[in-house]
Amino acid sequence: MHGTIFTLLKRYVQTQYDHSTWVNLLEASGLSATDFNHKNVYPDEHLYRLVGEAATMTGLSADELHEKFGEYLVPDLMYMYQKLVKPEWTTLDMIEHTENTMHRQVRAEHAGNTPPVLNVTRLSSDELFIDYVSVRRMGALAVGIVRGLAKYYDEADQIEVEPTTSENGEHVRIRVRRVSR
Ligand code: HEM
Incomplete structure (x- = not known):
């Protein structure tokens, strides 16, 4: 898995908890305190642990942790790949593209990067479903x-994810719907 995902997991733990929690986590997982580099790919097994x-x-x-972490990842992912994001897109368009x-x-x-395949079926301007396919079995991260x-996109109170x-x-x-409230 991409080093960026590990770097962001480290930051997530450090900001939601504290630095010593991260150190304890590395130790409990049997990993050494290396810094993860965004240009490298690290074993998925380390992330699972x-x-x-x-x-x-x-x-x-x-599952809950994957969801929370997925939610946390978004602003950084958007920032890193901002050149590819069209200004007129909102939540459903982003998923579709x-x-x-x-x-x-x-x-x-x-070559070592293998993000999941996301087959998206757009049912209407307000509804789609995602068929997530990955041997990593991280659907909960996708939900997050x-x-x-x-x-x-400031649509949290309108978007239903199921x-x-x-x-x-x-x-x-995963079914995603925008409802007006
Ligand atoms: C700005 C948009 C996005 C960017 C830049 C992005 C980038 C990435 C990157 C760099 C990885 C690591 C891949 C690897 O190490 O092999 C990844 C994995 C992943 N992405 Fe995305 N992603 C984006 C949007 C999404 C969306 C919309 C979903 C789901 C609806 C999603 C679901 C996942 C999942 C679940 C993984 C974990 C790996 C797996 O399950 O196989 N991503 N993504």
Whole structure:
């Protein structure tokens, strides 16, 4: 997995908890205190261990943590890839275009980058579903990213996000709707 994701996980733990929690987490995961470099790719196993240990420490489930972390990631991802983001897009457009813009660019940057395939079916201007496909089984992270996008675009109170399959499979379907309140 992309070093940026690890760097942001480190910052997430340091800001939501504190630096010593991060150090404890590394130790509990059997990892050394290296800094993650955004140009490198690190084993997925390290991320699973860190999130697993964080779940044990906080009492939250791994799914809940993935969701919270996904939400947290969005402003940085948007900033890093801002050149690819069209100013007129809002939450649903971003989701619709991720596969052919941001994730395509991520794949092109490094042969080791393998973001999930997001097959998006746009049902109307206010509704779509995402078919998430990845051996990493991180559908919960995808749900969190969608929530983070809704917050980013100031649509959090209108966007409904609902996984219609288990969040833990290699195929996860997520329904996203904009409702007027
Ligand atoms: C600005 C938009 C986005 C950017 C720049 C971005 C970038 C990235 C990057 C760099 C990775 C790591 C890939 C790797 O290490 O192989 C990743 C993984 C991931 N992305 Fe995105 N992403 C974006 C939007 C989205 C959206 C909208 C979703 C879901 C709806 C999503 C779901 C995921 C998930 C779940 C992963 C974890 C890896 C996996 O499950 O296989 N991303 N993304």
